[in-house]
Amino acid sequence: MGKVYVFDHPLIQHKLTYIRNKETGTKEFRELIDEVAGLMAYEITRDLPLMDTTVETPVATAKAKVLEGKKLGIIPILRAGLGMVDGIKQLIPTARVGHVGLYRDPETLQPVEYYVKLPSDIEERELLVVDPMLATGGSAVEAIHSLKKRGAKNIRLICIIAAPEGVELVTKEHPDVDIYLAAQDERLNEKGYIIPGLGDAGDRLFGTK
Numbered sequence: 660m661g662k663v664y665v666f667d668h669p670l671i672q673h674k675l676t677y678i679r680n681k682e683t684g685t686k687e688f689r690e691l692i693d694e695v696a697g698l699m700a701y702e703i704t705r706d707l708p709l710m711d712t713t714v715e716t717p718v719a720t721a722k723a724k725v726l727e728g729k730k731l732g733i734i735p736i737l738r739a740g741l742g743m744v745d746g747i748k749q750l751i752p753t754a755r756v757g758h759v760g761l762y763r764d765p766e767t768l769q770p771v772e773y774y775v776k777l778p779s780d781i782e783e784r785e786l787l788v789v790d791p792m793l794a795t796g797g798s799a800v801e802a803i804h805s806l807k808k809r810g811a812k813n814i815r816l817i818c819i820i821a822a823p824e825g826v827e828l829v830t831k832e833h834p835d836v837d838i839y840l841a842a843q844d845e846r847l848n849e850k851g852y853i854i855p856g857l858g859d860a861g862d863r864l865f866g867t868k
């Protein structure tokens with residue numbers, strides 16, 4: 660069964676409060692989403708494997724560590740997932756970025772796939788699927804399904820806010836996928852919005868309505 664981690668780091672929780680605030684404008688909202696994504700990636704990459712090496716300092720040889728070179732991939736679910744990519748890339752600049760385009764039909768709330776472009780070797784990569792919102796879970800489940808269909812084996816899902824319904828669906832449909840969150844909220848409303856949530860993440864990131 661997939662594990663669910665909610666990060667209680669004070670910086671993440673502080674920034675999340677400003678992300679939720681309806682008075683926060685597009686520029687600040689974008690910056691905060693990127694910052695929180697970076698802080699979450701910092702925690703998530705704690706278990707990356709290291710290997711021993713040596714390095715010549717100006718005065719001696721030091722025993723040292725470097726990353727073993729595990730191949731990573733960042734997969735934003737379009738559109739809103741794009742808002743999390745730069746913050747993670749700042750920490751992992753060599754990560755490849757693939758894109759899965761999905762939108763949620765406003766009537767049925769079912770995800771509709773419209774674009775997929777991935778690194779050719781996704782089966783060898785540890786993939787970080789990113790989307791600020793996990794609401795019904797339909798989009799994340801479909802995106803992960805789409806990646807697995809194309810060979811992906813190691814997938815983690817990183818969302819800023821989730822509803823219990825979304826967590827339950829992803830855990831049920833993809834029990835091999837761990838979920839990382841900044842907050843798990845109370846519920847969904849009748850329109851499928853997370854309560855209290857932050858509103859429409861894509862619209863707030865891109866200044867659309």
Ligand code: PRP
Pocket residue numbers: 736737738739740761762763764768770790791792793794795796797798799825851860861862
């Ligand atoms: C939002 C959000 C998720 C999805 C979550 O995207 O970014 O992808 O809804 O809802 P779900 O868990 O019920 O599927 P939206 O469909 O609004 O598209 P956008 O990112 O293009 O704004």
Ligand code: URA
Pocket residue numbers: 739792794851852853854856857858859860861
């Ligand atoms: N998508 C969003 O952007 N916000 C929600 O609350 C639910 C889905």
